[in-house]
Amino acid sequence: MANPETRYYSFSKPRPRTRSSGGTTEAKGVEKRKLSQKRRTLPLQLSIGGHLSPWPTYTSGQTILHKRKPCSEDCRKRANSWQQQPLGTSKPRYLEQLENYLRKELLLLDLGTDSAQELRLQPYREIFEFFIQDFKTYKPLLSSIKNAYEVMLAHQREKIRALEPLKAKIxxxxxxxxxxxxxxxxxxxxxxxxLKKEKMNLLKLIDKKNEEKISLQSEVAKLRKSLAEEYLRYLTERDARKILIGDLNELRYQREDMSLAQSPGVWGEDPVKLTLALKMTRQDLTRTQMELNTMKANFGDMVPRRDFEMLEKTNTDLQEQLESLRADYEEVRKEHELLLQLHMSTLKERDQFHFELQEIQRTSTPRPDWSKCESVIAGGPERWFMLAEGKNSDQLVDVLLEEIGNALLRxxxxxxxxxxxxxxPAFLRFDGPVENKKPTKKEVVHLLEDAWKERLAEEQKESFPDFFFNFLERRFGVNDAMAWAYTIFENIKLFRSSEVMRHFYAVLIGKRKESVYVSQKETMSQLLKEMINVDTQKEGLITMEQLSTILKNTFPLKKEEQIQELMETAGWSPDISSTEVLNYRILFTEDEEGQSEPFVQKLWEQYDNEKDAYLKELKQDLGLDQTDEVSLLKMRVALTNIDPSLDKQVLSTYLSQAFQLPVAELPLEEDEKQQEEIVVKLETALDRLRMADTKRVGPPREPEQAS
Known part of the structure; x- marks a missing residue:
């Protein structure tokens, strides 16, 4: 068969047809048969002299042909023949008929269905098939182009189908x-x-206590009134008793005188004797009268012992009742004040909870059902249970994001x-696509551990990002270093649950100084060394009591609650005896993906909490807002106040970090004027201290010193 580029074709009118919206294999076969039939009805017709027309550029054909590089003498002859032949201004018939065919096919489509866009491509596919079948010379190239686009369209359709269940799930x-x-x-x-009902009950209880207090006060007033009346009655009785005694004595004297006067033997007595007896009797009377007057003067206001004891007992009972009532009243008053304070705090907490509730309702979502992730995570329920064990909702979200991000990253x-x-960053400065090396999480962790070992092995003068890129060049070569830099950076940015990756990422982007990681590693090494020294038998076992002693000696500034938290993460509980042994080496192990044990995680958590508390105390001592500026002098004084044990070297290090000045350029402590001139925003200074290894050196101030 002759080359289609060197012969004429006739173009017949295509037959109209209908389209179906289905995409099955059978429908595609029918379309291919129709395509072959239409192919037979669409022969090409070339335009001028058996050659393809260069329309619409034929008018400037000479210029175009001069710019093209001819492939042979035959091509130049053809170009000259085109220039010599008279050219018309109309389109080639083949092009016009193809355009008419395409326009009619598009009008026949039903664009109201979901598959309208897919059907719209079919006429273009057929036109392209005509070109492929008729232009034999370019058939391989055109076929490869068509196949590439078809493969890409099929891939995009598969992605769309895969995302449909996700839409329904959302x-x-x-x-x-x-x-x-x-x-x-x-x-x-x-x-x-x-809470409102409980508040009303408390208010009723307060009213009841107030009523009881009023009734007790009225009862005390009544008792005081009755005591005064009883006292007046006893005074009246005392006076009446005195009068009665005087009357009784007078009657007794009269009776004696009458008995003496009526006695017959009195007249026979000796007058001298009687006179003497009378004299002695009068003396006795005078003495008795004097004693009586003395007794009256001394004991006139006295009451009988029986009445006194009764009154004393009554008074004691009343005093006890009064003291009891006073104690009850004081207790009720204190309870009333406590209830008032509790009521006020409850009101504040209620308002705070109400505000937090509104914020939660506005910003947060309900607690998700994490069991739904079992069917989505690769590995099924067993792997999800392993990933979710001991994690809270925030950590589970990180795990889920890591799994999704890992799939997308792969x-x-x-x-x-x-x-x-x-x-x-310098290690990411590159223009153009960078290959994804697709390492496993385990490989990335081992690579980062090797980088840390090399960094700590010798003193590195270069910055950490530069060291990281140089390390990759030494490990993988100059050509692959950039690809590995991008790959590792994307992995450590994604996997935040891995401690090795999280700390390496924070140091790499400048959110944390590498001295923080080095200091913590040295602390853990020291702690492990202390445990090894205590383990005299070299069996890897120590008792819980020994662990507690080691923690208190290694961390003398930690509170008792923090020591207890570390003990609990190590496996201690109140039910366990202090002589129970512990395999201390397990506390410092890491899995293949760089995840450490809860004991080490708790150490990191306490380190961050202690740093935040230290900086919060520093901010309170300064008494400034976040946007205020703080001078170097104020910062020096505040650090010395909250941490009196700071030596000059550590203090200079903290000030150098906060104000981003070399230690050698810091002004002297005596030069207060120059220190006042160096200022920085408080928020910036605190963020810089948070990046560094900032921690308390000595015990906090005593309350007397703080006041």
Missing amino acids: ITMNEDCSERILAMRAEERYEISQ EKDFFPGLGFGDSI
Whole structure:
């Protein structure tokens, strides 16, 4: 068969047809048969002299042909023949008929269905097939182009189908979240109503106590009044008794005188004797009268012992009742004040909880059902249980994001280069696509551990990012160093649950000084060394009591609660005896993915909490807002106040870090004027101290010193 580029073709009108929206294999076969039939009805017709027309560029054909590089003498002859032949201004018939055919086919499509865009491509496919079949010379190239586009379209369709279940799942999760929000709101309304009822009960109790207090006060007033009346009654009785005694004595004297006067033997007595007896009797009377007057003067206001004892007993009982009432009153008063304070604090907590509730309702979502992730995570329920064990919701979100991000990261073959901007780290400055080496998480962890070992082995004068890139060049060569830099950076940015990756990423981007990591590693090494020294039998076992002693000696500034937290993460509980042994080497082990044991994680957590508390105390001592500026002098005084044990070297290191000045350029302590001139924002200074290895050197101030 002759080359289609050197002969004429006739073009027949294509037959109209209908399209189906299906995409099955059978429908595709039918379309191919129709295509072959249409192929037979669409022969090409070339335009001028058996050659392809260069329309619409034929008018400037000479210029174009001069710019093209001829492939042979035959091509030049053909070009000259085109220039010599008269050219018309109309399109080639083959092109016009193809355009008409395409226009009619597009009009026949039903564009109202979901597969309209897919059907719209079919006429273009057929036109392209005509070109492939008729232009034999370019058939391999055109076929490869068509196949490449078809493969890409099929791949995109598969992705769309794969994302359809995810869309339905998102809708379902949205409905579940809405239901949980409504449930939380109902539960919170119920709690608020319960708190209101409890408040009313407390108010009723306070009213009841106040009534009891008033009744007790009235009873005390009545008892005092009755005591005064009883006292007046006893005074009256005392006076009446005195009068009665005087009357009785007078009657007794009269009776004696009458008995003496009536006695017959009195007249027979000796007058001298009687006179003497009378004299002695009068003397006795005078003495008795004097004694009586003395007794009256001394004991006139006295009461009988029986009445005194009765009154004393009554008074004692009343005093006891009064003291008891006073104690009850004082207790009720204190309870009333406590209830008032509790009521005020409850009001504040209620307002705070209400505000937090509104914030939570506005910003947060209900607690998710993590069991749904079992069917999504690779590895099934067993792997998800292993990943989720002992983690809270925030950590589970990180795990889920890591799994999703890892799957997406594994699909990438190339990373886009970030360019050469100043904000781009030096080890990522590259323009163009960068290959994704796709290492496993275990390989990345081992690579980072090797980098840390090399960094700590010798004193490195270069910055950490430069060291990292030079390390990759030494390990993988200059050509692959950039690809590995991008690959490792994307991995450590994704896997935040791995301690090795998290700390390496923080140091690499400048969020944390490498001295922090080095200091913590040295602390853990020292702690392990102390345990090895205590283990005299070299069996890897120590008792819980020995562990507690080692922790207190190694961390003398930690509180008792922090020591107990470390003990509990090591396996101690109140039910375990202090002589129980522990395999201390397990506390410092790491798995293949760089995940350490809870004991080491708790040490890191306490380190961060202690640093935050230290900086918070520093901010309180300064008494400034975040946006205020702090001078070097104020910072020096505040650091000395909150940590009196700071020596000059450590203090200079902290000031150098906070104000970003070399230690040698810091002004002298006596030069207060120059220290006042060096200022920086408090927020910036605290962030810089948070990046470095900032910690308390000695015990905090005593309350007397602080005041």
